[in-house]
Amino acid sequence: MVREMACRKCKFVTTGKVCPACKSSDLTPDWNGIVLVVNPENSQIAQTLGITSKGKYAIKVT
Template sequence: MAKEKACRKCKALTSGKVCPVCKSTDLSPDWSGIILVFDPAKSLVASTLEITTPSRYALKVQ
């Protein structure tokens, strides 16, 4: 199983080479914490973190 990486721009998690949310290739293997966003329109945490797309996100990316 491939180790997941986090996008440095939007913090989305991926096991590929391109971010599924913002299409960036600036990925980091050094991240911590995880948040799952199912409905960003109704989520206070998603609005605080400025997340608009349902996905899995890292809380901290180096």
């Protein structure tokens, strides 16, 4: 089973070794909660969290 990792910079959740959103390699397996953003332009949650592109994001990254 592939382990999902969260980016420490933008909180994007990925299975790769590099974040596809911000191109950072600073990933961690230690994260909690998920936000799925489908339409960031019209999402109050995305605006509150500062998310500008759709995808799967961690709520808390340690």
